[in-house]
Each structure stands twice: as C-alpha cells, then as structure tokens.
Amino acid sequence: MSPVSPPASPRRKPLADSVAVHDQVYDAIRLALITGRIAPGVGVSLRSLAAELGVSPMPVRDAVRRLAAERALAINPANKRLSVPSLTASRLEQLSQARLWVEPELAARAAPHVDAALVKRLRELDAAVDEALKLGDVDAYMTANHDFHFAIYERAEAEVLLAMANGLWLQIGPFMRVVFGRVGADGLAADRHVEATEALKAHDADGARRAIAADLSEGMDKMRAAVEAGR
Amino acid sequence: MSPVSPPASPRRKPLADSVAVHDQVYDAIRLALITGRIAPGVGVSLRSLAAELGVSPMPVRDAVRRLAAERALAINPANKRLSVPSLTASRLEQLSQARLWVEPELAARAAPHVDAALVKRLRELDAAVDEALKLGDVDAYMTANHDFHFAIYERAEAEVLLAMANGLWLQIGPFMRVVFGRVGADGLAADRHVEATEALKAHDADGARRAIAADLSEGMDKMRAAVEAGR
DNA sequence: CTCCAGAAACTGTGATCACAGTTTGCGTCG
DNA sequence: CGACGCAAACTGTGATCACAGTTTCTGGAG
Numbered sequence: 001m002s003p004v005s006p007p008a009s010p011r012r013k014p015l016a017d018s019v020a021v022h023d024q025v026y027d028a029i030r031l032a033l034i035t036g037r038i039a040p041g042v043g044v045s046l047r048s049l050a051a052e053l054g055v056s057p058m059p060v061r062d063a064v065r066r067l068a069a070e071r072a073l074a075i076n077p078a079n080k081r082l083s084v085p086s087l088t089a090s091r092l093e094q095l096s097q098a099r100l101w102v103e104p105e106l107a108a109r110a111a112p113h114v115d116a117a118l119v120k121r122l123r124e125l126d127a128a129v130d131e132a133l134k135l136g137d138v139d140a141y142m143t144a145n146h147d148f149h150f151a152i153y154e155r156a157e158a159e160v161l162l163a164m165a166n167g168l169w170l171q172i173g174p175f176m177r178v179v180f181g182r183v184g185a186d187g188l189a190a191d192r193h194v195e196a197t198e199a200l201k202a203h204d205a206d207g208a209r210r211a212i213a214a215d216l217s218e219g220m221d222k223m224r225a226a227v228e229a230g231r
Numbered sequence: 232m233s234p235v236s237p238p239a240s241p242r243r244k245p246l247a248d249s250v251a252v253h254d255q256v257y258d259a260i261r262l263a264l265i266t267g268r269i270a271p272g273v274g275v276s277l278r279s280l281a282a283e284l285g286v287s288p289m290p291v292r293d294a295v296r297r298l299a300a301e302r303a304l305a306i307n308p309a310n311k312r313l314s315v316p317s318l319t320a321s322r323l324e325q326l327s328q329a330r331l332w333v334e335p336e337l338a339a340r341a342a343p344h345v346d347a348a349l350v351k352r353l354r355e356l357d358a359a360v361d362e363a364l365k366l367g368d369v370d371a372y373m374t375a376n377h378d379f380h381f382a383i384y385e386r387a388e389a390e391v392l393l394a395m396a397n398g399l400w401l402q403i404g405p406f407m408r409v410v411f412g413r414v415g416a417d418g419l420a421a422d423r424h425v426e427a428t429e430a431l432k433a434h435d436a437d438g439a440r441r442a443i444a445a446d447l448s449e450g451m452d453k454m455r456a457a458v459e460a461g462r
Numbered sequence: 463c464t465c466c467a468g469a470a471a472c473t474g475t476g477a478t479c480a481c482a483g484t485t486t487g488c489g490t491c492g
Numbered sequence: 493c494g495a496c497g498c499a500a501a502c503t504g505t506g507a508t509c510a511c512a513g514t515t516t517c518t519g520g521a522g
Contacts, residue, residue: 058506062296069300071394079514080474094391101332160325163302289476310484311504
C-alpha cells in the first residue's frame with residue numbers, strides 16, 4: 001500500500017485543501033481490498049496500516065470503522081482483532097443475488113438520463129476493459145470495469161441504491177481477484193458492455209436492465225465456479 | 232438520550248465485561264434515531280452527544296462514523312458537520328423498493344428453518360405489536376414490530392442480506408415516527424403478521440415471501456402518503 | 463528434543479490536548 | 493434603530509499517551 005499524499009510528514013498538517021486524511025486512508029485501504037492486495041483471511045492491525053501509510057493510528061481507526069460498517073473488514077468479536085473477510089460460497093451467493101437486484105435496477109433508472117457524453121465515456125471505458133483483458137492487467141481491468149458500471153449507476157439519481165451497490169462491490173472485490181487467479185483473463189473476456197451501452201443510448205430502460213443482469217449473472221457464475229474449484 | 236451504563240464515571244473503566252463503550256454509544260444513538268428522538272434535519276455534534284451520554288468524544292466519534300457509513304447520519308461535505316438525514320420522497324421510494332426485495336427474500340430463506348419455539352415467539356411479538364397499537368405507544372410498537380421482523384430474518388442464515396435489512400431499517404426508522412405522528416396508531420393497525428407466521432409454521436417459503444411483501448408494501452404506502460401530505 | 467512458563471511486544475480502546483475552520487453573538491459605529 | 497465587525501465559543505480532525513487484554517517469542521527445566 002502506498003503512503004497517502006505527503007509521504008510521512010510526522011506532524012502538523014496545515015491542509016487548507018481540506019481533504020481529510022481519514023478519507024485518503026479509507027480510499028487506500030478500499031483499493032487494496034478491492035484489488036486483492038490484502039489477501040482475504042489475513043489479519044491487519046491499526047498500527048501496521050498506519051505505519052505503512054505514514055500516518056498516526058487515529059485516521060486509520062476512522063477508516064477501518066467505516067470499512068467494518070460496510071462489511072469490507074471483519075472484526076473478530078472475541079478479541080476485537082481485524083481481518084479481511086474470507087471468501088465463502090454462502091457470502092458469494094448472497095452478494096450475487098443482491099447485486100443482481102440492485103445493479104440492473106440502477107441501470108434501468110439511469111436509462112432516461114443518458115446523454116451523448118455518457119455514451120462516449122462508456123465506449124472509452126469498455127475499450128479500456130478490453131485492453132486490460134488483452135494485456136492480462138488485473139488492476140487495470142478491475143478499475144475500468146468498476147468505472148464502466150458506476151458511470152452508468154451514477155446517472156440513476158438514486159443515492160440510496162448507489163450506496164448499496166458501492167457496498168456490494170466493496171465486499172465482492174476480493175472474490176474477483178480470485179477469479180482472475182484461477183480462470184485467467186480469457187475467462188472474463190465476454191461481457192455485455194456493448195449491449196448495455198446500446199440500450200442506454202436508446203433510453204431503453206428494460207434493455208439496459210437485461211444487459212446488466214446478464215453481464216453480472218455471467219460474471220458471478222465464473223466466480224462461483226472459481227470459488228468452488230478452489231476449495 | 233440516557234447515559235450509557237455507568238452514568239458518568241469520569242475516568243478509568245476497568246470493564247472486564249468487555250462491552251465496548253463505543254458500541255453502547257452506537258446503540259444509544261441508533262435507538263434515538265429509530266424512535267425519532269432526534270428529529271430529522273437537525274444537526275448534532277460529537278461533544279454534545281458525548282456530554283449527553285457521559286462519555287468522552289472518542290467513542291462517540293467511532294459510533295458516529297459507523298452510523299454515517301450506514302447512512303443513518305449525514306455528514307455535510309462542506310463543513311463536515313453532522314446531521315440527521317431529512318426525509319425526502321425520493322429516499323423513501325428507494326428504501327421502500329430495497330426493503331421490498333430484501334425482506335421477503337429473508338423471510339423465504341427463513342421458512343425452512345422455522346421451529347415451534349420461533350412460532351411461539353412470533354405470536355408473542357405480534358401480540359406485543361397489537362398491544363402497543365391499542366395503547367398508542369409509539370416506542371413499544373416500533374420495538375415490537377422490529378423484533379417481529381428480525382426474529383424471522385435472523386433465521387434465514389444469510390448474514391449479508393441480514394446486514395442489508397438492518398441498514399435499511401436504520402435509515403427508514405425516522406420515517407416511521409412521522410407516519411405515527413400523522414396517521415396515528417389506528418392507521419397502522421392492519422398488518423400481515425398472522426399470515427406470515429402461519430406460512431412460516433408450514434415452512435411455506437413462497438407464502439412467507441408474499442406475506443412479508445404485502446406487510447411491507449402496505450406499511451410503505453402509508454408512509455408515502457404521510458410524507459407527501461406533510462409537505 | 464519437548465514442553466511450559468514468563469516476559470516482551472503488539473492488539474484495540476479511550477482520554478486528553480492542540481489546532482484550524484466555522485458559526486454565533488455581542489458590542490459598537492454609522 | 494439597523495448593520496457591520498471582531499471576538500469568543502464550538503465544530504471536526506489528528507496526535508499522543510495510558511491501559512488492559514492477547515499473542516508471540518524466548519529461555520530454561522524436564
């Protein structure tokens with residue numbers, strides 16, 4: 001994990017730019033979690049994270065609490081120690097089902113608000129996804145895929161559902177890395193991004209809903225297979 | 232809001248019982264939020280909360296972060312000040328739709344695991360709901376109604392979905408208080424608790440799903456009407 | 463070589479303080 | 493009498509320290 005912006009100014013942050021340190025820490029841990037840089041099942045500690053990021057334990061504590069509330073980090077109730085939740089078939093199944101409801105709904109709600117600029121951006125992001133797959137670049141794929149989906153969802157004007165989707169991605173992130181490790185980049189080559197983009201361009205809410213549902217459904221099937229195979 | 236267990240021991244907590252203070256604070260604020268004791272829209276502060284609960288600002292900070300992550304508290308991005316989210320029609324609509332998917336699903340999943348003890352408990356809780364309605368006791372109604380639903384959901388063996396349901400109730404809590412204020416206890420008298428209990432007793436997953444869906448749907452309709460009327 | 467004690471290191475938690483930004487309110491000037 | 497301005501109070505944030513519980517390592521005895 002890379003240190004937050006000023007590598008390790010030991011004290012005093014005049015910061016008029018008002019980007020709170022605990023938010024930077026949150027983003028850093030979140031990214032490390034989603035991209036699988038912190039492996040599921042392993043324990044982490046406030047002080048070790050703080051040292052790694054070059055900040056005091058305080059903002060890390062805030063970030064960790066937030067992530068724990070979002071279930072992206074687990075707190076052992078016995079000794080209160082932190083760990084990355086491990087991947088179980090049950091968790092994956094529940095997360096799949098939840099995603100399969102929320103995200104198509106968000107896509108459908110976004111359809112009426114799609115404009116030419118968004119379509120252009122979606123095509124760029126889909127190209128970035130394909131490029132990352134061709135190169136086998138895991139991090140780039142995850143980033144581009146995330147950005148593609150959320151570029152759509154953010155247009156839905158549904159703050160509450162959007163937050164739910166964010167939370168679900170955060171929890172399912174580590175699973176994705178596993179899939180990559182097991183089925184390789186080729187296994188994820190097929191998606192429904194073009195289909196979704198076309199439906200959105202035509203303001204076809206139901207088409208967008210179906211395309212995203214199919215996209216997720218296929219992706220989750222691969223994850224399930226990968227998790228079951230790895231047991 | 233009432234102080235956490237030792238009213239105001241100013242310092243040193245030997246606490247071998249290991250119930251973390253920030254969890255007590257979390258529960259206290261959560262309860263105050265759900266029962267509407269803290270009105271939507273008003274601002275709160277760490278220090279005022281801390282003083283009211285007789286603890287230092289530290290555990291309050293933890294609890295508040297957690298609640299903010301669960302969207303039960305809002306943080307003004309400009310000045311970082313805390314407030315209780317206000318009730319908008321859009322928020323209610325999204326929360327309704329989410330609940331209408333998650334909760335029937337949980338009820339259906341619980342059906343196979345229902346035993347006689349749970350049926351007995353559900354009948355007791357439903358009786359408590361009716362009693363509270365007869366007396367017009369808002370707090371008792373909210374508690375009993377919550378307990379009835381979650382006694383079912385906890386049997387679903389679906390930790391992830393259960394957490395989602397918890398988060399949704401936390402966000403929708405303040406709306407319920409408003410409904411009570413506007414339509415009165417009589418307006419909530421009709422529910423589908425008996426229907427749901429019978430379906431669960433028969434291990435009828437689909438019946439349970441329908442009963443809970445109907446229960447929610449009717450309740451949410453009343454909330455929507457109350458929110459729209461109050462504008 | 464194995465096993466068990468004791469110490470050292472590390473864990474999360476909470477309190478206290480310092481700081482910078484914002485809001486509030488009171489006194490004064492026009 | 494109204495409006496402006498400055499000071500005091502209050503806001504969240506972050507650092508540091510103290511503490512108690514747990515884990516981990518180590519050294520010695522069997």
